[in-house]
Amino acid sequence: MRVLLVDDDVVDREFINRKLLKHNDLDIQITEASSVDEGLVLYHNQHFDVILLDYRMPSRDGIEMLLELGNEPKTNSTAIIITSSSDDEELALSCLKAGAQDFLVKSEITTTRLRSAMLHAYTRFELEKQLYFETHCKTGNQVDRLTGLTDRYVFEESLRRELHHGLRAGYKVAVLLIDLDNFKYINDIYGHQVGDWLLQEVAKRVHGCLRGNELLARMGGDEFAIAISNLKIRKDIESILKRILQSLAIPFIISEFAIKTSASVGGAIYPENGKTTDELLKHADVALYQAKSLGRNRYSFFQKRMEEQLSRRHQIEKDLETAVENNELLLYFQPVINVENENVVGFEALVRWKFKEKIVPPDEFISIAEQSEAIWSIGRWIIREAIAVLGGWNALGYADYSMSINLSSVQFKDPELVSCIETCIETFNVPAFQVEFEITETALWRDLKESRRVIGKIRELGCRIALDDFGTGFSSISHLQKFPIDTVKIDKSLMPGSFDGSKDIAIIMGLVAMSKMLGIDVVAEGVETDAHLSLCKAAGITRIQGYLYSKPLCKDTIDELYIFAARSQETR
Template sequence: MNILIVDDDVVDREHLVRTLNKANSYCHIVETESVDEGLAAFKAEKFDVVLLDYRMPKRDGIELLLELRSALVNQSVAIIMLSNSEESDLALECIKNGAQDFLLKSEVTSSRLQRAILQSQTRFELEKKLYKSYQEARELAEHDSLTGLANRYAFEEALRLNITQQPRDDAKLALILFDLDKFKFINDSHGHDIGDLLLKQVSNRVYKCLRENELFARVGGDEFAIILSHLKSVDNATRVTQRILNCFDEAFNILGIEIKMGASIGIAIFPDNSISATELLKYADIAMYRAKKLGRNQICYFEKKMQEQFLQQYQIEANLVGALERDEFILHYQPIVDTVTLQVIGFEALIRWNFQNTLHFPDSFIPIAESSRAIIDIGRWVIAQAIYQISTWNLQSDKALSIAINLSSVQLADRTLISFIKSLIEKYQVPPALIEFELTETALLDNSSQAIAVIESISQLGCHIALDDFGTGFSSVSHLQNFPINTVKIDKSLMLASHEPKTRALVDGLTAMLHSLGLNIVAEGIEDENNLRLCQQLNIQRIQGYFFSKPLSTACIEKKYL
């Protein structure tokens, strides 16, 4: 048996050693005279029993007791406190802080010490079993036995705690409730065993849609809850719930039975909807009920404004699916004019969506197409249509008109984009220098090797790269140095405000810098003759805007300019 003695009194230590040797000749004893020495010895080797003096200089025995107990969760070590004090409160304090026994030094005899050691060891083993039972009971009390997820009790406690600890800034918390559509039918048709297996598969599939720090609970038969905390935007909740909804697209296979399942999802936001955990839960439940009323397999926000916004976005995304096949997209073209001759020298291709007899502009659907990655196919259609059209016009007019094509940052992740562009150039025999791809500066903020490689490869094909909307947002001179940019387009917001002294000074400075770098300049938003004269004074090479023409259909362009 290994025994550690921690006592600053050398006489008391010697007495304990003699008593221990008398009682048990097979024990290994280590003596220390302070708390720090005791801790060092304990870290160096394993002990079965610690005999610990209560009163010592600098740090008393209770401090060591607390430190040892915090480190002894998985170790079988009995601790016996020793003292010359006969105060009953002292003995109780030692027991409450984790000691297994308390002995007066004056009463230490060979038999009493041996009995105390045996009893302390036995008591410690019982305490360990009791703690293990407590942990098992807590596991049962806080976790769902079928899925292993947190149960309703643990979820409600976590929700209250999260709301209490939510930082006082702009961060939000989203409470998501969802249940399985027509789950009762599954139970009635296939039996509860199949239903239970389905619940387990649903839990596993949804869990993969979440990060590890998001609480996921089963709060009822087929009802689940998720807490998303520290959200900077409600859009984060939308993305997570959309992933969850998407994970139901694939049928579940339960013992060879194919089961198609959907979910109705309700969302409530803290603090927008409520700062009360109870009310938040109620509102999420109401939102989930609304999702069912909307036709099931839906996502519904409690707040009407959020719900309208989500429905609009969801409908656009849903309607974009198949829009290419239905031939709903068209291109309009805005003339680009030479500033000196005022002749049309090219066009910018601008997409429009003709849906349900209404012409939708890019701002209303391109961001959604980007988030759903539908922009990959839509963008390819734009490139193909624009290159084909400029090829046709140049053949008809015997001119060398250029075409500007907007490129989304998402398209830069398309690994076959370069070969696609190259094939179109060869197919329609368009000189690459007549094709200009426009990128916004947000696209250049993506420093991924793939994005950089695509931009450089477009330039190597002989096509030009234009930096769009320059002078707003993320404008950075470093982009002009780090990327193969040929043209910079000054944002129309600057031209429209160019009559203001500060804006005029900014435009003057930008154009002077761009000229010094040898870059071509295009001014957007030319609305009147004053804008035109300014561009001529600043030697801006190309201009476009409503002063010359709004974007027009193919037929109108051919009638007016060719």
């Protein structure tokens, strides 16, 4: 049984964990969330049989999540038990009327009571769902209240009929799943009313791209589905997909806002990608995931290898959960060089994962850690280890180095991030100005309000802020104006492969000049040749890093090449 536990109190979560996992003959798997928003994200990304939902939480109460889930299609719902410190009967009754299957007072929770309530709630919910379908869905007239489209239940029932007809007539049937890119951030920035309006307009545009005999449905959230029957070749589907993506690329105008969005689409075709509704939807979802991972705003059709890749990804996600406690993470350090005298002035901390005696590169696991939020614990480990190393060098008398640490946008949601940084610089006696946090432009854009708040708190501690991958984002200048940026790191992709043309050189010269006018330091990444070094000197860049001087190295090698070497020179 898969359980989603939503409670802001870590002590209460641990208490319920102990009660549920004691004599775990039910094979219970628990996923935790500390807020309603976090719980909703998990709910929409995973399947749960039961939600244990705390009534009273900061920002948004559990009752808000209960009501929001009440708008979901019954086929996508979950049994819900509300927990509360209050034994108010009126409160309990209002929660049950709002759609909860049970209400538990926390002080009265025992292992037996909790497990019994979960089993009863799940059974009661299944009966409610069956009654719902029998009384509401047999007519085949169910529609999504927001968009007026067919809902999930009718879509799946209609698809089953089409597959039966396709089997008899010998034609293909395609299932397409459409998911809006970054819809959550549109909701966060503009509000849920604008988000609802956008979903209605998206439904209209997609419908306008169809021939008229396809079935279009809203599956829940920002996901839509299309069933296309009587197909002969896949090329017929691709023309529809291109029209849809081009249509959604045109900005949506509401009031004074011009909202830009895009969509990712996953497709599966009967009979080669599946012979049942469940198989086709599952494989279309796998293809959708592939489209998103390739950069979004594109479509992908299911291939067998995608399932294998997804299986490997899930395995990595599972293995990452214990990477910190099993001491499997390693820090490597790449020196930052002063251009004038070629001395080392700092290091960038870069994480590696040693799993089963093999070094897993960050490209293979960081994005997975971000999506599973394992990046929270991994990120705190990196901060702690990097600052500890810097403190050790300071204790040896080498207090001139800086330490750059990368921050993921997902870490902005970690409630312990700022306190972790503060504790580390105090514990290891490191002046805050020696620590620099690198943030990408994409991370800033995803949630401007939260980004400003967290970066402001880090800046208040005295740490420096660097804008990484500078020049590759889509609003560099505005970020320099809106955020307290101390350093920009010119992305290695801007380093010219050849020096025949002047465009690449002019871009770097312009970026450096602009940064200097704003009083911002510049670091160049990807310096790999003498020509790159000469360009940096000509542009007035003072700090560089790259393979011309050193690749990332483990701490022992750094100590031997730079720290102890410098110490031995001083004693001569």
